[in-house]
Amino acid sequence: MTYDDVLKYFGTQVKIAAALEMTQGSVSAWDGSIPPLRQLQIQQVTRGKLKADADVFTRKPARSAQEAA
DSSP states (O other): OOHHHHHHHHSSHHHHHHHHTSOHHHHHTTTTOOOHHHHHHHHHHTTTSSOOOTHHHHOOOOOOHHHHO
16 A cells, blocks of 8 residues: 555544554654554554555565675
8 A cells, every 4th residue: 555545544643543543743753764563553443444465564675785795
């Protein structure tokens, strides 16, 4: 799901925050990228109308310069 999908579904950051029992400031801090566990919570709250992005759970962390050497 994208941030725009979530905003369109709920209407405002305040309504997103209320549905997830968090503050509007916390939603604002997502900066357009929804954390993986919040995506799962949104999927549950919307009863599957919005689906968590499977890629966020399968991405590998970036390797550091030392690991790459």
